[in-house]
Amino acid sequence: MANAASVLLAIGTKKGLWLGTSTDRTHWDLTGPHFLMQEIPSIGIDTRGDRTRILVGTRSEHWGTTVLHSDDFGASWIEPERAAISFPADTGAALERIWQLQPDAASQPGVVWAGCEPISVWKSTDGGEHFELNRGLWDHPHRTQWGAGYGGAAAHTVLPSPADAQTIHVAMSTGGVYRSTDGGDSWQARNQGISAYFMPDPLPEFGQCVHKIARDAGQPERLYAQNHHGVYRSDDSADSWSSIAGGLPADFGFVMLAHPCRSGTAWVIPIKADGERIPPDGKLAVHRTDDAGESWTRADSGLPQNEYNAVLRDAAATDTAELAGVYFGTRDGCVYASADEGSTFTEVASHLPDVLCVRAAVVTV
Amino acid sequence: MSGVADVLVRVPSLLRQFTDGHEELLLTVEGPITVTAVLDVIGAQFPFFNRRVRDETGALRRYVNIYLGYDDVRRLRGTDTTVLPGQELMIIQSVAGG
Numbered sequence: 001m002a003n004a005a006s007v008l009l010a011i012g013t014k015k016g017l018w019l020g021t022s023t024d025r026t027h028w029d030l031t032g033p034h035f036l037m038q039e040i041p042s043i044g045i046d047t048r049g050d051r052t053r054i055l056v057g058t059r060s061e062h063w064g065t066t067v068l069h070s071d072d073f074g075a076s077w078i079e080p081e082r083a084a085i086s087f088p089a090d091t092g093a094a095l096e097r098i099w100q101l102q103p104d105a106a107s108q109p110g111v112v113w114a115g116c117e118p119i120s121v122w123k124s125t126d127g128g129e130h131f132e133l134n135r136g137l138w139d140h141p142h143r144t145q146w147g148a149g150y151g152g153a154a155a156h157t158v159l160p161s162p163a164d165a166q167t168i169h170v171a172m173s174t175g176g177v178y179r180s181t182d183g184g185d186s187w188q189a190r191n192q193g194i195s196a197y198f199m200p201d202p203l204p205e206f207g208q209c210v211h212k213i214a215r216d217a218g219q220p221e222r223l224y225a226q227n228h229h230g231v232y233r234s235d236d237s238a239d240s241w242s243s244i245a246g247g248l249p250a251d252f253g254f255v256m257l258a259h260p261c262r263s264g265t266a267w268v269i270p271i272k273a274d275g276e277r278i279p280p281d282g283k284l285a286v287h288r289t290d291d292a293g294e295s296w297t298r299a300d301s302g303l304p305q306n307e308y309n310a311v312l313r314d315a316a317a318t319d320t321a322e323l324a325g326v327y328f329g330t331r332d333g334c335v336y337a338s339a340d341e342g343s344t345f346t347e348v349a350s351h352l353p354d355v356l357c358v359r360a361a362v363v364t365v
Numbered sequence: 366m367s368g369v370a371d372v373l374v375r376v377p378s379l380l381r382q383f384t385d386g387h388e389e390l391l392l393t394v395e396g397p398i399t400v401t402a403v404l405d406v407i408g409a410q411f412p413f414f415n416r417r418v419r420d421e422t423g424a425l426r427r428y429v430n431i432y433l434g435y436d437d438v439r440r441l442r443g444t445d446t447t448v449l450p451g452q453e454l455m456i457i458q459s460v461a462g463g
Contacts, residue, residue, distance in 0.1 A: 061427075
Protein backbone atom coordinates (compact mmCIF):
# COMPACT_ATOMS: atom_id res chain seq x y z
CA MET A 1 0.00 0.00 0.00
CA ALA A 2 1.32 3.40 -0.91
CA ASN A 3 1.75 6.17 1.62
CA ALA A 4 1.25 9.88 1.18
CA ALA A 5 3.70 11.30 -1.38
CA SER A 6 4.91 7.90 -2.48
CA VAL A 7 6.05 6.94 -5.92
CA LEU A 8 4.29 3.96 -7.44
CA LEU A 9 6.40 1.89 -9.82
CA ALA A 10 4.70 -0.73 -11.97
CA ILE A 11 6.84 -3.33 -13.71
CA GLY A 12 5.24 -5.43 -16.41
CA THR A 13 7.15 -8.55 -17.39
CA LYS A 14 6.74 -11.58 -19.58
CA LYS A 15 5.42 -13.56 -16.61
CA GLY A 16 3.58 -11.11 -14.43
CA LEU A 17 3.38 -7.68 -12.82
CA TRP A 18 5.34 -6.31 -9.90
CA LEU A 19 4.37 -3.16 -8.02
CA GLY A 20 6.77 -1.06 -6.00
CA THR A 21 6.34 1.90 -3.71
CA SER A 22 8.96 4.23 -2.34
CA THR A 23 9.11 7.51 -0.52
CA ASP A 24 12.69 8.25 -1.56
CA ARG A 25 12.82 6.50 -4.96
CA THR A 26 15.84 4.57 -3.71
CA HIS A 27 14.37 1.99 -1.33
CA TRP A 28 11.41 0.07 -2.70
CA ASP A 29 8.74 -2.19 -1.30
CA LEU A 30 7.77 -4.66 -4.01
CA THR A 31 4.74 -6.88 -4.31
CA GLY A 32 4.24 -9.53 -6.94
CA PRO A 33 4.00 -11.32 -9.11
CA HIS A 34 0.46 -10.29 -9.89
CA PHE A 35 -0.98 -12.16 -12.91
CA LEU A 36 1.68 -14.86 -12.72
CA MET A 37 2.45 -16.38 -16.13
CA GLN A 38 0.72 -13.61 -18.04
CA GLU A 39 2.54 -11.04 -20.11
CA ILE A 40 2.04 -7.44 -19.06
CA PRO A 41 3.06 -5.45 -22.13
CA SER A 42 1.13 -2.30 -21.22
CA ILE A 43 0.44 -0.34 -18.05
CA GLY A 44 -1.23 2.99 -17.45
CA ILE A 45 -1.20 4.83 -14.13
CA ASP A 46 -4.07 7.30 -14.08
CA THR A 47 -3.72 9.84 -11.29
CA ARG A 48 -6.38 12.21 -12.54
CA GLY A 49 -9.18 13.05 -10.18
CA ASP A 50 -9.31 11.78 -6.63
CA ARG A 51 -8.09 8.24 -7.14
CA THR A 52 -5.16 6.35 -8.59
CA ARG A 53 -6.15 3.75 -11.13
CA ILE A 54 -3.67 1.19 -12.40
CA LEU A 55 -4.58 -0.17 -15.82
CA VAL A 56 -2.85 -3.26 -17.16
CA GLY A 57 -3.01 -4.99 -20.49
CA THR A 58 -2.58 -8.68 -19.82
CA ARG A 59 -1.82 -11.36 -22.37
CA SER A 60 -1.73 -15.10 -22.09
CA GLU A 61 -0.61 -17.27 -24.97
CA HIS A 62 -3.38 -19.64 -23.99
CA TRP A 63 -6.20 -17.43 -22.80
CA GLY A 64 -5.93 -14.21 -24.75
CA THR A 65 -5.59 -10.56 -23.85
CA THR A 66 -7.63 -8.00 -21.97
CA VAL A 67 -7.51 -4.89 -19.77
CA LEU A 68 -7.97 -4.97 -16.01
CA HIS A 69 -7.82 -2.14 -13.52
CA SER A 70 -7.15 -1.66 -9.85
CA ASP A 71 -8.22 1.30 -7.73
CA ASP A 72 -6.53 0.02 -4.57
CA PHE A 73 -2.87 -0.19 -5.60
CA GLY A 74 -3.11 -3.76 -6.79
CA ALA A 75 -4.87 -5.28 -3.78
CA SER A 76 -7.72 -6.24 -6.11
CA TRP A 77 -8.28 -6.20 -9.86
CA ILE A 78 -11.43 -5.74 -11.88
CA GLU A 79 -12.04 -7.26 -15.28
CA PRO A 80 -15.24 -5.85 -16.81
CA GLU A 81 -17.81 -8.50 -17.76
CA ARG A 82 -17.92 -7.09 -21.27
CA ALA A 83 -14.45 -7.22 -22.78
CA ALA A 84 -12.63 -3.91 -22.46
CA ILE A 85 -11.30 -4.15 -26.00
CA SER A 86 -13.07 -6.27 -28.58
CA PHE A 87 -12.98 -5.85 -32.33
CA PRO A 88 -16.39 -5.23 -33.91
CA ALA A 89 -17.66 -8.19 -35.90
CA ASP A 90 -17.46 -6.40 -39.26
CA THR A 91 -13.69 -6.04 -38.96
CA GLY A 92 -13.14 -9.78 -38.81
CA ALA A 93 -10.17 -9.04 -36.56
CA ALA A 94 -9.23 -10.36 -33.16
CA LEU A 95 -7.21 -8.59 -30.51
CA GLU A 96 -3.66 -9.91 -30.25
CA ARG A 97 -1.91 -7.62 -27.79
CA ILE A 98 -2.40 -4.32 -26.01
CA TRP A 99 0.76 -2.30 -26.48
CA GLN A 100 -0.21 1.01 -24.92
CA LEU A 101 -2.57 2.31 -22.26
CA GLN A 102 -2.35 6.08 -22.15
CA PRO A 103 -4.52 8.27 -19.94
CA ASP A 104 -5.34 11.57 -21.65
CA ALA A 105 -4.69 15.01 -20.17
CA ALA A 106 -6.31 16.19 -16.95
CA SER A 107 -8.67 18.28 -19.06
CA GLN A 108 -10.11 15.05 -20.53
CA PRO A 109 -11.20 13.12 -17.44
CA GLY A 110 -12.08 9.53 -18.08
CA VAL A 111 -10.43 9.44 -21.48
CA VAL A 112 -7.85 6.69 -21.90
CA TRP A 113 -6.26 5.66 -25.19
CA ALA A 114 -5.07 2.21 -26.16
CA GLY A 115 -2.73 1.17 -28.94
CA CYS A 116 -3.09 -2.42 -30.03
CA GLU A 117 -2.07 -5.25 -32.31
CA PRO A 118 -3.32 -5.60 -34.99
CA ILE A 119 -2.58 -1.94 -35.70
CA SER A 120 -5.41 -0.06 -34.08
CA VAL A 121 -6.18 2.80 -31.74
CA TRP A 122 -8.96 2.71 -29.20
CA LYS A 123 -10.57 5.35 -26.98
CA SER A 124 -12.22 4.89 -23.62
CA THR A 125 -14.33 7.54 -21.96
CA ASP A 126 -14.96 5.56 -18.78
CA GLY A 127 -11.49 5.43 -17.33
CA GLY A 128 -10.28 2.45 -19.32
CA GLU A 129 -13.09 0.01 -18.59
CA HIS A 130 -14.39 -0.13 -22.17
CA PHE A 131 -12.80 1.08 -25.37
CA GLU A 132 -14.15 1.93 -28.81
CA LEU A 133 -12.23 1.26 -32.01
CA ASN A 134 -11.01 4.38 -33.80
CA ARG A 135 -12.45 3.88 -37.26
CA GLY A 136 -10.45 6.69 -38.82
CA LEU A 137 -7.21 4.79 -38.41
CA TRP A 138 -8.71 1.34 -38.87
CA ASP A 139 -10.14 2.32 -42.27
CA HIS A 140 -7.05 4.28 -43.32
CA PRO A 141 -6.12 3.68 -46.99
CA HIS A 142 -2.48 3.07 -46.00
CA ARG A 143 -3.42 0.09 -43.84
CA THR A 144 -2.71 -2.55 -46.46
CA GLN A 145 0.83 -1.22 -46.82
CA TRP A 146 1.72 -1.06 -43.16
CA GLY A 147 4.11 -3.78 -42.14
CA ALA A 148 4.83 -5.74 -39.03
CA GLY A 149 7.88 -5.07 -36.93
CA TYR A 150 9.62 -8.01 -35.30
CA GLY A 151 7.45 -7.58 -32.24
CA GLY A 152 4.23 -7.46 -34.22
CA ALA A 153 2.08 -5.04 -36.18
CA ALA A 154 0.90 -2.61 -33.56
CA ALA A 155 0.12 0.97 -32.76
CA HIS A 156 2.66 1.04 -29.96
CA THR A 157 2.46 4.71 -29.01
CA VAL A 158 -0.53 7.01 -28.58
CA LEU A 159 0.17 10.60 -27.57
CA PRO A 160 -2.80 12.87 -26.93
CA SER A 161 -1.88 16.53 -26.72
CA PRO A 162 -2.46 18.31 -23.41
CA ALA A 163 -2.79 21.58 -25.31
CA ASP A 164 -5.42 20.51 -27.81
CA ALA A 165 -7.89 17.67 -27.35
CA GLN A 166 -8.24 17.33 -31.13
CA THR A 167 -4.57 16.51 -31.71
CA ILE A 168 -3.29 12.98 -31.24
CA HIS A 169 -0.10 11.38 -32.51
CA VAL A 170 0.27 7.65 -33.08
CA ALA A 171 3.40 5.67 -33.92
CA MET A 172 3.63 2.20 -35.35
CA SER A 173 6.25 -0.25 -36.51
CA THR A 174 6.21 -0.30 -39.41
CA GLY A 175 4.19 2.59 -40.69
CA GLY A 176 5.69 5.51 -38.86
CA VAL A 177 4.02 8.51 -37.26
CA TYR A 178 0.43 9.53 -37.94
CA ARG A 179 -1.35 12.62 -36.64
CA SER A 180 -4.95 13.51 -36.24
CA THR A 181 -6.08 17.10 -35.73
CA ASP A 182 -9.78 16.32 -35.59
CA GLY A 183 -9.96 14.13 -32.52
CA GLY A 184 -9.19 10.94 -34.41
CA ASP A 185 -11.67 11.21 -37.28
CA SER A 186 -8.86 11.35 -39.85
CA TRP A 187 -5.14 10.64 -39.79
CA GLN A 188 -2.22 11.85 -41.90
CA ALA A 189 1.26 10.32 -42.17
CA ARG A 190 3.83 12.65 -40.63
CA ASN A 191 7.28 11.24 -41.34
CA GLN A 192 9.05 13.89 -43.41
CA GLY A 193 12.74 13.68 -42.58
CA ILE A 194 12.67 10.28 -40.88
CA SER A 195 14.77 7.69 -42.65
CA ALA A 196 13.51 4.33 -43.81
CA TYR A 197 16.93 3.23 -45.09
CA PHE A 198 15.68 -0.33 -45.40
CA MET A 199 13.19 0.61 -48.15
CA PRO A 200 13.82 1.33 -51.84
CA ASP A 201 12.80 4.94 -51.23
CA PRO A 202 14.61 5.85 -48.01
CA LEU A 203 12.36 8.85 -47.36
CA PRO A 204 8.84 7.62 -48.07
CA GLU A 205 5.62 9.26 -46.93
CA PHE A 206 5.11 6.35 -44.53
CA GLY A 207 6.57 2.96 -43.78
CA GLN A 208 9.21 4.14 -41.32
CA CYS A 209 9.96 1.93 -38.35
CA VAL A 210 9.52 4.46 -35.57
CA HIS A 211 10.22 2.74 -32.27
CA LYS A 212 8.95 5.38 -29.85
CA ILE A 213 7.86 8.99 -29.76
CA ALA A 214 7.50 11.34 -26.79
CA ARG A 215 6.03 14.80 -26.38
CA ASP A 216 7.96 17.69 -24.87
CA ALA A 217 6.56 18.86 -21.55
CA GLY A 218 6.65 22.57 -22.23
CA GLN A 219 6.10 22.74 -25.99
CA PRO A 220 3.32 20.39 -27.07
CA GLU A 221 4.19 20.81 -30.73
CA ARG A 222 7.70 19.47 -30.04
CA LEU A 223 8.15 15.73 -30.31
CA TYR A 224 11.11 13.38 -29.99
CA ALA A 225 11.46 10.09 -31.87
CA GLN A 226 13.68 7.06 -31.52
CA ASN A 227 13.67 5.42 -34.92
CA HIS A 228 14.99 2.13 -36.25
CA HIS A 229 18.33 3.91 -36.63
CA GLY A 230 17.88 7.61 -36.19
CA VAL A 231 16.98 9.94 -33.34
CA TYR A 232 14.85 12.90 -34.32
CA ARG A 233 13.03 15.99 -33.09
CA SER A 234 10.09 17.81 -34.56
CA ASP A 235 9.22 21.37 -33.57
CA ASP A 236 6.08 21.55 -35.71
CA SER A 237 3.85 18.78 -34.40
CA ALA A 238 5.52 16.17 -36.64
CA ASP A 239 5.17 18.08 -39.92
CA SER A 240 8.95 17.68 -40.26
CA TRP A 241 11.72 15.93 -38.37
CA SER A 242 15.43 16.69 -37.93
CA SER A 243 18.18 14.46 -36.62
CA ILE A 244 19.35 14.96 -33.05
CA ALA A 245 21.55 11.87 -33.05
CA GLY A 246 24.80 13.87 -32.96
CA GLY A 247 26.67 13.17 -29.74
CA LEU A 248 25.09 9.78 -29.14
CA PRO A 249 27.22 6.61 -29.37
CA ALA A 250 24.56 4.95 -31.55
CA ASP A 251 21.34 6.05 -33.18
CA PHE A 252 19.53 2.74 -32.69
CA GLY A 253 17.35 1.96 -29.70
CA PHE A 254 13.79 1.65 -28.55
CA VAL A 255 13.37 4.09 -25.67
CA MET A 256 12.41 7.75 -25.92
CA LEU A 257 11.41 9.58 -22.77
CA ALA A 258 10.52 13.23 -22.29
CA HIS A 259 10.64 15.05 -18.98
CA PRO A 260 7.20 15.21 -17.35
CA CYS A 261 7.44 18.90 -16.48
CA ARG A 262 10.43 20.62 -18.08
CA SER A 263 10.88 21.52 -21.71
CA GLY A 264 13.95 20.35 -23.57
CA THR A 265 14.88 17.38 -21.39
CA ALA A 266 14.67 13.87 -22.80
CA TRP A 267 16.38 10.51 -22.43
CA VAL A 268 17.39 7.66 -24.74
CA ILE A 269 19.06 4.31 -24.06
CA PRO A 270 21.14 3.56 -27.15
CA ILE A 271 21.62 0.11 -28.61
CA LYS A 272 24.56 -0.43 -30.91
CA ALA A 273 22.81 -1.33 -34.13
CA ASP A 274 19.98 -3.12 -35.85
CA GLY A 275 22.20 -6.14 -36.34
CA GLU A 276 23.87 -5.90 -32.93
CA ARG A 277 21.20 -5.31 -30.35
CA ILE A 278 23.25 -4.75 -27.25
CA PRO A 279 24.31 -1.55 -25.50
CA PRO A 280 27.37 -0.06 -27.25
CA ASP A 281 30.42 -2.09 -26.16
CA GLY A 282 28.16 -3.99 -23.76
CA LYS A 283 28.07 -0.94 -21.47
CA LEU A 284 24.59 0.03 -20.40
CA ALA A 285 24.07 3.79 -20.22
CA VAL A 286 21.33 6.36 -20.30
CA HIS A 287 21.83 9.53 -22.31
CA ARG A 288 20.08 12.76 -21.38
CA THR A 289 19.64 15.98 -23.23
CA ASP A 290 18.63 19.27 -21.59
CA ASP A 291 18.61 21.24 -24.83
CA ALA A 292 16.16 19.24 -26.93
CA GLY A 293 18.81 17.04 -28.47
CA GLU A 294 21.50 19.57 -29.31
CA SER A 295 23.81 17.78 -26.89
CA TRP A 296 23.73 14.61 -24.81
CA THR A 297 25.22 13.55 -21.48
CA ARG A 298 26.02 9.92 -20.75
CA ALA A 299 25.17 8.44 -17.34
CA ASP A 300 25.98 4.95 -16.09
CA SER A 301 26.47 5.44 -12.37
CA GLY A 302 24.82 2.56 -10.56
CA LEU A 303 24.35 0.52 -13.72
CA PRO A 304 26.13 -2.80 -14.32
CA GLN A 305 29.57 -2.85 -15.92
CA ASN A 306 28.43 -5.34 -18.51
CA GLU A 307 24.99 -5.72 -19.98
CA TYR A 308 24.15 -7.51 -23.19
CA ASN A 309 20.39 -7.17 -23.11
CA ALA A 310 18.21 -4.53 -24.71
CA VAL A 311 15.71 -2.22 -23.07
CA LEU A 312 12.39 -2.47 -24.87
CA ARG A 313 10.39 0.55 -26.03
CA ASP A 314 7.94 0.65 -23.12
CA ALA A 315 10.31 -0.75 -20.52
CA ALA A 316 11.28 2.78 -19.49
CA ALA A 317 9.40 5.67 -17.96
CA THR A 318 9.63 8.81 -15.93
CA ASP A 319 7.49 9.51 -12.92
CA THR A 320 5.46 12.69 -12.59
CA ALA A 321 7.66 14.63 -10.16
CA GLU A 322 9.17 18.01 -11.00
CA LEU A 323 12.57 16.51 -10.18
CA ALA A 324 11.82 13.56 -12.36
CA GLY A 325 12.56 9.98 -11.53
CA VAL A 326 13.72 7.80 -14.41
CA TYR A 327 13.09 4.05 -14.48
CA PHE A 328 13.84 1.22 -16.83
CA GLY A 329 14.08 -2.54 -17.00
CA THR A 330 16.08 -4.91 -19.16
CA ARG A 331 15.27 -8.11 -20.94
CA ASP A 332 17.21 -9.97 -18.27
CA GLY A 333 14.80 -8.76 -15.62
CA CYS A 334 16.79 -6.03 -13.90
CA VAL A 335 15.03 -2.79 -13.02
CA TYR A 336 16.78 0.47 -12.20
CA ALA A 337 15.53 3.72 -10.72
CA SER A 338 17.01 7.18 -10.69
CA ALA A 339 15.86 9.83 -8.24
CA ASP A 340 18.00 12.52 -9.86
CA GLU A 341 16.75 12.72 -13.42
CA GLY A 342 18.87 9.92 -14.74
CA SER A 343 22.26 10.93 -13.37
CA THR A 344 22.63 7.98 -10.98
CA PHE A 345 20.70 4.74 -10.65
CA THR A 346 19.95 2.14 -8.02
CA GLU A 347 18.73 -1.37 -8.64
CA VAL A 348 15.08 -1.94 -7.77
CA ALA A 349 14.87 -5.61 -8.72
CA SER A 350 16.90 -8.25 -10.48
CA HIS A 351 16.27 -11.61 -12.12
CA LEU A 352 12.66 -10.89 -12.91
CA PRO A 353 11.31 -12.19 -16.22
CA ASP A 354 11.93 -10.02 -19.30
CA VAL A 355 10.77 -6.50 -18.52
CA LEU A 356 8.22 -5.36 -21.11
CA CYS A 357 6.73 -2.24 -19.57
CA VAL A 358 7.56 0.18 -16.77
CA ARG A 359 5.41 3.05 -15.53
CA ALA A 360 5.74 5.32 -12.50
CA ALA A 361 3.83 8.14 -10.89
CA VAL A 362 3.71 10.18 -7.72
CA VAL A 363 0.65 8.99 -5.82
CA THR A 364 -1.16 9.75 -2.58
CA VAL A 365 -3.73 7.78 -0.61
CA MET B 366 -27.49 -33.17 -35.36
CA SER B 367 -30.43 -31.06 -34.19
CA GLY B 368 -32.59 -31.46 -31.13
CA VAL B 369 -31.98 -31.25 -27.43
CA ALA B 370 -29.16 -33.08 -25.70
CA ASP B 371 -27.29 -33.02 -22.45
CA VAL B 372 -23.57 -32.59 -22.96
CA LEU B 373 -20.86 -32.98 -20.36
CA VAL B 374 -17.90 -30.60 -20.59
CA ARG B 375 -14.77 -31.07 -18.51
CA VAL B 376 -13.11 -27.80 -17.49
CA PRO B 377 -9.33 -27.46 -17.01
CA SER B 378 -8.20 -26.41 -13.56
CA LEU B 379 -6.88 -23.07 -14.79
CA LEU B 380 -10.32 -22.05 -16.03
CA ARG B 381 -12.41 -23.22 -13.09
CA GLN B 382 -12.18 -19.76 -11.53
CA PHE B 383 -14.39 -18.68 -14.45
CA THR B 384 -16.99 -21.47 -14.03
CA ASP B 385 -17.74 -20.86 -10.37
CA GLY B 386 -15.28 -23.62 -9.54
CA HIS B 387 -17.06 -26.32 -11.51
CA GLU B 388 -14.86 -29.11 -12.85
CA GLU B 389 -17.65 -30.32 -15.06
CA LEU B 390 -20.53 -28.59 -16.73
CA LEU B 391 -23.62 -30.57 -17.65
CA LEU B 392 -25.33 -28.51 -20.31
CA THR B 393 -28.60 -28.77 -22.13
CA VAL B 394 -27.99 -27.76 -25.73
CA GLU B 395 -30.72 -27.12 -28.27
CA GLY B 396 -30.65 -26.89 -32.05
CA PRO B 397 -27.76 -28.12 -34.18
CA ILE B 398 -25.53 -29.63 -31.52
CA THR B 399 -22.00 -28.68 -32.43
CA VAL B 400 -18.95 -27.69 -30.43
CA THR B 401 -19.81 -24.06 -31.20
CA ALA B 402 -23.32 -24.53 -29.84
CA VAL B 403 -21.93 -26.02 -26.64
CA LEU B 404 -19.47 -23.16 -26.23
CA ASP B 405 -22.25 -20.66 -26.87
CA VAL B 406 -24.26 -22.14 -24.00
CA ILE B 407 -21.26 -21.95 -21.69
CA GLY B 408 -20.43 -18.44 -22.88
CA ALA B 409 -23.91 -17.14 -22.10
CA GLN B 410 -23.47 -18.23 -18.51
CA PHE B 411 -19.75 -17.65 -18.09
CA PRO B 412 -18.53 -14.77 -20.31
CA PHE B 413 -15.05 -14.65 -18.77
CA PHE B 414 -14.61 -18.35 -19.55
CA ASN B 415 -15.79 -17.77 -23.10
CA ARG B 416 -13.24 -15.01 -23.73
CA ARG B 417 -10.41 -17.26 -22.64
CA VAL B 418 -11.42 -20.11 -24.90
CA ARG B 419 -12.46 -18.14 -28.00
CA ASP B 420 -11.54 -14.77 -29.45
CA GLU B 421 -14.12 -12.20 -30.50
CA THR B 422 -14.47 -13.76 -33.96
CA GLY B 423 -15.57 -16.99 -32.32
CA ALA B 424 -12.38 -18.80 -33.24
CA LEU B 425 -10.87 -21.22 -30.79
CA ARG B 426 -7.70 -19.73 -29.35
CA ARG B 427 -4.54 -21.21 -30.81
CA TYR B 428 -3.38 -22.99 -27.68
CA VAL B 429 -6.75 -24.19 -26.51
CA ASN B 430 -7.62 -27.76 -27.49
CA ILE B 431 -11.03 -29.36 -27.28
CA TYR B 432 -11.32 -33.12 -27.36
CA LEU B 433 -14.48 -34.95 -28.29
CA GLY B 434 -13.83 -38.25 -26.68
CA TYR B 435 -10.25 -38.99 -27.75
CA ASP B 436 -10.29 -36.78 -30.83
CA ASP B 437 -9.02 -33.22 -31.09
CA VAL B 438 -11.87 -31.39 -32.78
CA ARG B 439 -9.37 -29.57 -35.01
CA ARG B 440 -8.79 -32.93 -36.68
CA LEU B 441 -12.52 -33.37 -37.14
CA ARG B 442 -14.58 -30.42 -38.36
CA GLY B 443 -13.26 -27.92 -35.86
CA THR B 444 -15.90 -26.17 -33.84
CA ASP B 445 -18.47 -27.25 -36.42
CA THR B 446 -17.98 -30.83 -35.25
CA THR B 447 -21.26 -32.49 -34.28
CA VAL B 448 -21.61 -33.61 -30.68
CA LEU B 449 -23.71 -36.75 -30.19
CA PRO B 450 -25.74 -37.49 -27.08
CA GLY B 451 -23.57 -39.14 -24.48
CA GLN B 452 -20.31 -37.76 -25.85
CA GLU B 453 -18.07 -35.67 -23.60
CA LEU B 454 -16.04 -32.60 -24.41
CA MET B 455 -12.76 -31.97 -22.64
CA ILE B 456 -11.03 -28.58 -22.82
CA ILE B 457 -7.26 -28.74 -22.38
CA GLN B 458 -4.62 -26.06 -22.80
CA SER B 459 -1.75 -26.93 -25.14
CA VAL B 460 1.55 -27.94 -23.67
CA ALA B 461 3.27 -24.76 -24.79
CA GLY B 462 5.19 -21.86 -23.33
CA GLY B 463 8.56 -21.08 -21.83
